[in-house]
Amino acid sequence: MTDQAVDTDGVRLSDDPVEESRFLGRTRELKELRADIERAGLDTLAGRKAPRARVLLIAGRPGSGRTALAEELAALVAADYPDGVLRARLGEPDGTRVPVARVARELLAGLDRPSPPGADEDDLTEALRTALADRRVLLLLDDAADAEQVDALLPDAPECLAVVVAEGPLTGIADVRPCTLGGLDTKSAMELLSRYTGSVRVTVDPRAAEQLVELCQAHPAALTLAGGWLAARPQAAVADLAKHVHAEGDEGTALSRVFGLVYASLPSTAARMLRLLSLAPAGLVDPHTASALAGCSVSGARATLDDFVGLGLLREAGSTPPAYEVPACLHARLARLADTHDRPAELQLARARMLERTVRLLQSCRAVTETDSPQAREKLVGMPRDLRFPTPRAAADWLRARRPALLASARLAVADGELDTLARRLMSQLVRAMVAHFGTQAAAPDLYGIHRLVLDVAERRELPREKAAALLNLADLDARTGRTAEALVRYRAALDAGREANDPYATGRAMESVGGAHLELGDYDRAADWFGRALAQRLARDERADAARIYGRIAAAHTYAGRYGEAVRSWRAAVAGHRKAGDVTAQARALSELARVQEYAGRPEESLRTCREAVEWARRAEDVRLQAALHLRLADTLGRLGDPVSAGLERSAADRMLREDPEDACEIRSASSED
Structure with a gap:
């Protein structure tokens, strides 16, 4: 917190350690809460081991100092919980209940534990309990809505402590005595x-x-x-x-x-800006948000926001670039004032300006990473100075700091229903910016939620092309996290949407993905059938490179099913296709797989010839890793054919390549061992 800033619920005024006291009053409440930590619970009195974490409840109205008291208590007892303090808000500033799944995901992120994209509430809360099972953690849950929300997040670890902040009692959680706050002394x-x-x-x-x-x-x-x-x-x-x-x-x-x-007492322009801050997603404001909402300059908005901090109407969020928070105790009042003094059309226009500004900032955030693109550099230079980021690092920091507000913007824009065009642009740019800065894998949990929102808009607006794209993206994430059956359902739905949109890319991609899902599920006949349908479309559209790749997928399905003759024919077709497309690397890999299948089929001499041909094409492709793997396979085949001398020469060649390219050594050897 900073000087002259109202806490969401309290009176913590400064982070300066030199200051005489950062926290005022509540001596009695702190003493009672600390005593309650040590108090024997009902289970202990009954001779049973406590099954879950002890829960302390701080109850009071927003603005009563409840969050400040919880933070002070956490600071006082933090040394007793060496695995740290985890914080989460269970309510939005407007009073909306935060889904338990989202809270659990944020807590897992705080523990540096992965959370599979698309996982449901039960899976995420179970993962959270597992992560906390052997830890001694203090869990601070702010603005809880009800007992069910808290109960789902409690760790099954008696050594942990949960400090819960709520407006009233949490009926349903055993052995909880509320510390109810009134005014200060x-x-x-x-x-x-x-x-x-x-x-x-x-x-x-x-x-x-x-x-x-x-x-x-x-x-x-x-x-x-x-x-x-x-x-x-x-x-x-x-x-x-x-x-x-x-x-x-x-x-x-x-x-x-x-x-x-x-x-x-505020001037009319400042009063209007303050009212419009109730539209800020997640109660988080920065100068750009305020500028767009009020229709003023960024510098003017920042000066006004700083004035609001001085008046206690906002508090600084403590991030760089500067950001502010609307206290939860004021949010509803600001929203009522906005509804009273501003026409619905004016509020909608303010929302639209805010979303448009966010879209442009996301475009700039992504463009600054595209240093090799002249078009991106030209577009970036053409943007106003206030919208440009000086470095990719600054853009990534902004994206990370604004992530909760950006995700809330997407959710609110979709829920609004009247700004779907802006919502679609926002989500598109948000996905691109996250992938550019964080990578697809790291951003996958957030991307899953965004693709769901895209699907909602596409279904509401009857946009089959976008529906197909959203379903494909969601299904891909499902497939990567082992939910293959769910992915299969979505791939089939994407196929229907692609056909409705007459989109050959979506239909072809969906058919191939349906085949891949069946392959993963072990239904090799259906996999080969769907790959065949995708192949027919690629051939009809003369997409030879894709057709060659799909020949390889058909061959894989036949191989798994033990139909080696059909697999050999499909791999030969794949080799021919890659040769016509001029893809030397793909041709070498296809020959490598063909040699593998020939060996499975009991034709080691043919496998030997094919493998040597693959080595030559891998050499032309300058693929050292593949060459080494092929030499190891040749050594294995020659060994089985009774030629240990030649096998030794092949192993020596592979070892020499591995020494020259040590970064790939571990991966190559593991690959050859799988062969």
């Missing part, structure tokens, strides 16, 4: 005010300060806003603000009354 509340106003303005009129604390009900968020209001008006006395708050009457909460005063 008077001394701490006065100190909080003085940190904004300076001690003089409080000490010269302590009765007025006490009256203001009482009017604010010692509510941390209300006091923070009051302190920000006073800090912005050095000439105003504490008594002046107390009169203003008193004049608001008793309607609404203390936070509502003080917020109303702060909001009313």
Whole structure:
């Protein structure tokens, strides 16, 4: 947290270790919570070993200091949990419940544990419990919606501790006593005010300060806003603000009354920007987001955001480039103000501007990685300076920091239903940027969610071509994570969508993928049949390179089924196809596989001749790895034919190649051992 920033729920004011105290009050609550950690649970009293982690519940309204108290407790007891502190938010700023699967995935990422893309909630929570089984971790779950959400994430490890922040009790979780928060004690509340106003303005009129604390009900968020209001008006006395708050009457909460005063004091342009910040995805704002929402310059937006931080209306997120968070206790109020003061069309236009700006930033984020592309460099130079990233590293840092907001943008754009064109562009650029910076494998869990959103839009808008593409992408990710049956269903659906769109690429790709799924499932006859259908389409379209590749897949299906004669014919067709296409490397590999099948078929002499031919083509292709593997295969074949001298020469040749190219040595030897 930073100076003069309201915590989502608390009063943690600074990260400066030199400062006298980063946390105010709550001495009694902290003492009770620490004692509760050591308290014997019901299982212990009954003579049973505790089956799960101890759960501490901090209950209170947003803005009551509940998150700050949880963080302070975590800091005090962190040394007792050597495997670290894991944090997760279980609720969005607008009150939306975060799916358990998403939370579990984020926690697994915090543990550096992989989470298969597309895995369901049960699989992810089981993976989380497994990862925590032998650890001593403190789990901080903020803004929990209900007991079921928390229960699904609790580790089966008595040595772990879960600190849960919620608005009310968590009925359904055994042996949990809530620590319910009210206002701060008077001394701490006065100190909080003085940190904004300076001690003089409080000490010269302590009765007025006490009256203001009482009017604010010692509510941390209300006091923070009051302190920000006073800090912005050095000439105003504490008594002046107390009169203003008193004049608001008793309607609404203390936070509502003080917020109303702060909001009313803003210039109209700043008030409008503040209202529109309720549209920011995941409550995360940066100068570009605010600029697009309000239709102003980036520098002007940043200055206004910094003013909001000083008033306690925002807090800095502590990232580079600068980012801000809308406190959850203010989010609903801002949304209501936006609905009251701005027409629906204006709000929709603001959303559209925000999405368009995000699309352009993602384009720039990806383009900065394409250093070898003159077109990309030209496009990047043509962008406004504010949209350009100085280096690929800066772009990657921005993408990593903005990832939660970018994913939330995609979800919100799709849920809106009126901005599908922008949503499709956003998701397309987000996929490309993530692949460019993180790679397909690392970004796979996020990509799976994005492809699902693309599928939702394609089905809603009846776009069969995009539906086919989304289904193919999802099925590929399913197949890579071992969900072959699910992948097969999606490949068939993609085939139907491709045919509806009259898209030959999608239909051909889907037919080949259906064959690959059947091959993985061990249904070799169906695999060969589907590969044959894909081959017929490739031949009809005179796509010879693809046809040669599919001949190889048909041969593989026949090989697995033990039909070596048909496999040999298909590999010969693949060799001929690669030769006509001029792909020397592919021809050498196809000859290598042909030699393998000939050996399986009990024709070692033919296999020997084919293997030697493959060595020659591998030499022409300058594929050292393949040459070495082929020499090892020749050695094995010659050994079986009773020629140990020649076999030794072939092994010596392979060893010499491995010494010259040591990086491939391990992989080559393992490949030859599989042969």
